[in-house]
Amino acid sequence: MQIRRTAPELATPRVVARTAGLLTVMAGLAAVALVLGTPGGLDEVPRGIVALGPVSCLLGLVMMRWGHRVRVIFFQALLAIGSSAIGVYALHAPTADGVVALLALMSFVSMAAFLFFPLLWAFGFLTELLVIGAVVVHLRPDVSVGAAVVVAVLVLGAAGAMGVLAQRAATAAEDALTGLANRRGFDEVLDAATHAALRTGEPLSAALFDLDHFKAVNDANGHAAGDEMLREVALSWGPLLPPRALLARHGGDEFSLLLPGHDGGRALAVAESLRAALPHIGTSVGVAQLGLGDSPSDLMRRADAALYRVKSFGRGRSELDAETQCPLARDLAAALAAGRSGGLSVHLQPIVTPADGGIVGVEALVRWTRRERGFVSPADFVPVAEKEGLVGALGAFVWTAACEDARTLAEATGRPLFLSINVSGLELDDPGFCDRVLATLAVTGWPAERTVVEVTESLVEAETARSVHALHVLREHGLRVAIDDFGTGYSALARLDTLPTDFLKLDNSFVAAITTSTRRARLLRSVMALADALELVLIAEGVETPEQAQVLAGLGCPLAQGYLYSRPRPVAELVAELAAVSPAS
Structure with a gap:
């Protein structure tokens, strides 16, 4: 048996106040009856005992009405004082019957002890009551042993019955398998926490976890x-x-988490930390924050909706409910739900050979025209997608649209183009990412061997085990990997021989100075030699002038892209421009 180290869960402030108040009122009425039933009337009863009844009744009524506003420790202290007071009053009772009657009030105290106290403390209180009773009986020889034994049995029986009932009532809200709260217990706490949050304005969030x-x-x-x-x-x-x-264990393989004092963002961080604590157990999480006027069921409904979206896009991540997101995130979520009709699209930027400007591939870049507000820069909405748990849905849209558009372009022009797609670290860290990518390639008919996954140098520097494993898996299925923005970091060079890499995309800030700095040109030649030694293909980004293109061609740079050759454009515009050109040989 596990010893209970905390008070029973049903010992809420209102329950404690009402129960303690009722027991105190009953003890006061018993004291009044004792005084009225004593031969000789008030003259034979000490004034302290006479006052005990009315004072106890008044105190009990006050506790029943306002006691929930004070801490439970107040009742615990009151119980300790009351036990000693009963012993003192019993010792000075005028008759043996009065002694027995007063000692019998200890049964009320023993009941309250097992309701208000942890089990060890409750047994300590029970021992105190028995010791006080034994001392009183010893000092009052007019009390028979039989009567004392009856009182002891009454006190022990009341304590045992209350202890069993309290334990059963507490475990009724407990999950037998895990020891956590069950759905009933969670709902009870959720109801109280919701009312408190709406009254005080304190944030409240909830999360649903699915294994x-x-x-x-x-x-x-x-x-x-x-x-x-x-x-x-x-x-x-x-x-x-x-x-x-x-x-709490919400049922089956679902867990629920209530987070008083946490807004949606902090709750999402807590959910992610719990997911990370069990990397070998995949977990999907939906998080929601209580909104103004929300009921407990509204909060859980929105958390469940967020969980459903996570499972719909491949599981293994956390998502914050859209209703608590910023306006930009809410609009982005709506646009993702609508697909291409929601204002989202993919533009393709050609990748060419600098020597002749021939197109050999395209990079897919997401674009968004927000309804009634116009164009939104990716620099604005992509970080929001990552922060608000929408990056998985955004990535899924980009992969599908990019593969469809690249296939359209390749078929229209007859060119064996490759397609390059940017991937965030959050996507790579998603256990279901590789499966979704391969499924998208299969559905759209775009070949894996003509697909390049672009990752940033900062992600390479982090080199998380799950991300690197995902890159290896994709390469095993024919995809290739490019390190984007190469030259802006400081630690990727040491890892180029161990990471799964096929392309290096030289950052545009590096290319911008090659016509004005001879040292930069020599450095570019060295980087090209490094790429050749490692059997990597170099792509120079940000080419904007003919002079830059001429230098790159003179140095033998294999591939380049930039506004000089073409801006990112919808596939229809590229098809119209390239359709008249004969396929590359």
Whole structure:
């Protein structure tokens, strides 16, 4: 048996106040009855005992009405003082019957102790009551042993009954497998937290966690393995929770998390930290923040909607509900839901050979025209997508649109072009990313061997194990990898021989100075020699003038792109321009 180290979960402030108040009122009425039933009336009863009844009744009524506003420790202190007071009053009672009657009030105290206190403290209080009773009986020889035993049995029985009821009531809101709160317990706390948040203005967020492919674990290894996974999740996440947070098993393989004092952004960070704590267990998470006028069911509905979107786009990540996002994020989410009709599109920028300007490939660049507000720069909306959990959906749109448009361009021109697509670190870190990319290639009919995945040098410097593994997987399926913005970082050189890399894209800030700096031109020649030694293809970005193109051609740079050759344009415009040109030989 696990010793309970905290007060029962049903010992909420209102329950404690009302129960303690009722027991105090009943004890006061018993004291009044004792005074009225004593032979000789008030003259035979000490004034302290006479005052005990009315004072207790008044105190009990006050506690029932306003006691929920004070901390539970107040009631615990009151219980300790009350126990000692009962012993003192019993010792000075005028008759043996009065002693027994007063000691019997200890049964109320024992009941309250097992309701308000952790189990060890409750047993300590019970011991205190029995010691006080034994001392009083010893000092009052007119009290028979039989009567004392009856009182002791009454106190012990009341304590035992309340302890069992309190434990059963507390575990009714507890999940038997994991020891976490169950859905009933979560809903009770959620209801109270929602009312408190709406009253005080404190932020409140909730998250729903779904264990990815849990059914497959059960089917492959049996339900015992699934149960062990659920227990592992509970044990691993419990110590990582912030103060006041409540983690519950919502049902099946779904967990819920309540985060008082956390806005949506902080809640999303907590969700991500919990996911990262169990990298071998895939987890999808939907997060929502309580909005003005929301009910508890509204909050959980929005968290569930966010979870559904995560699972729809491949699982294995977290997403914040769009209703709590900034206006730009909400509009972006709506545009992603609408697809191409939502203002999102892909523009293609040609990649050419500097010697003759012949097009050999294209880079796909996402564009967005926001309804009623016009063009939005990728520098503005891509970071928002990453921050608000929309990068997976944005990446899925870009891959599909880019493959479709590249196929249209290749078929219209007869050119065996390659397609280059930018990928964020968040996408690469998604366990389902590779499967989605390969599925998109299969659906659109675009060949993997003519597809290049572009990653930034900063991502290469981070070199997370999952990201690098994803690049290896994609290369095994025929895709190639390019390091974008090469030359702006400081640590990628040491990793070029170990990372899965096929192309180096030289940053445009590097190219801009090759016509004005002889040292920069010599450095470019050295970088080209390095790329040749490592069997990598160099692509010079940001070529804007004929002079830059001439220098690149003179140095033998294999590939280039920039506004000199073409701006990023819709596929229809490129088709119209290139359709009349004969295919490259």
